Amino acid sequence: MQQSISQKSNQVMSIYETYADTLFRIAMVHLGRREDAEEATQDTFIKFMEKAPAFHDAEHQKAWLIRVTTNHCKSLLRRGWRKREVKLEASELxxxxxxxxxxxxxxxxxxxxxxxxxxxxxxxxxxxxxxxxxxxxxxxxxxxxxxxxxxxxxxxxxxxxxxx
Structure with missing residues (x-):
């Protein structure tokens, strides 16, 4: 049991290291603020760990992560407090x-x-x-x-x- 938890943890860390930068950049494109982009990226990986979906291949996995990030960004933008104009910190992206x-x-x-x-x-x-x-x-x-x-x-x- 302990080894399977360790293997799962290593797998999640590997996926995080592979896709975190891409997901963060996509979230920055949508949200425009570093803090919101970090939250969206973090929430995407939380959802990934909770759902533990099975993927056909690496491209399917990447597409799923991007879709979850994009949908999360859209839901953040729909919130009332986000309707104000936000300055985009382009140099961070x-x-x-x-x-x-x-x-x-x-x-x-x-x-x-x-x-x-x-x-x-x-x-x-x-x-x-x-x-x-x-x-x-x-x-x-x-x-x-x-x-x-x-x-x-x-x-x-x-x-x-x-x-x-």
Whole structure:
């Protein structure tokens, strides 16, 4: 019995080490505050330990964790106290030495959350449109439209910055 608890603990720690950073970044994209993102990530792993779901493979496991994180973020955003505007701490999400990359990251983070989440999953987490559709529980055409509109907003911002 003791060994099985130890093995389960090691398994959870391994999964945590593998996915915690990704889940935290996704939560930051949705919530915009470090404390809320940490809470969402922690709650995701608590739910993982409570439910102990069986997965087909590592991709299924990762998709499940991302879906739980995304759903938890949505429920946090629906709470009344979260309806106020929140400043996004972009430098905490991704740090880069290249000023152009940092400026682009900050532009992505300034997008409305529905565009920001699909852009982040597509470009930073390398998910396909079909996978994003399943994770966010929206249609593939909605993912494509949000990507297109997010790109348009980024293009407008980038063109606006280039004007003297």
């Amino acid at each position: 991704v740090i880069t030495n290249d000023p152009e990359d940092q400026a682009l990251i900050e532009l992505v983070l300034s997008l409305p959350v529905k565009y920001r989440s699909v852009v982040h999953l597509y470009y930073y987490e390398d998910y396909a449109v079909r996978d994003i559709s399943k994770i966010l529980e929206i249609s593939e055409s909605a993912v494509k439209m949000r990507l297109q509109r997010g790109r348009q907003l980024l293009k407008l911002e980038l063109e606006g910055e280039e004007q003297p």
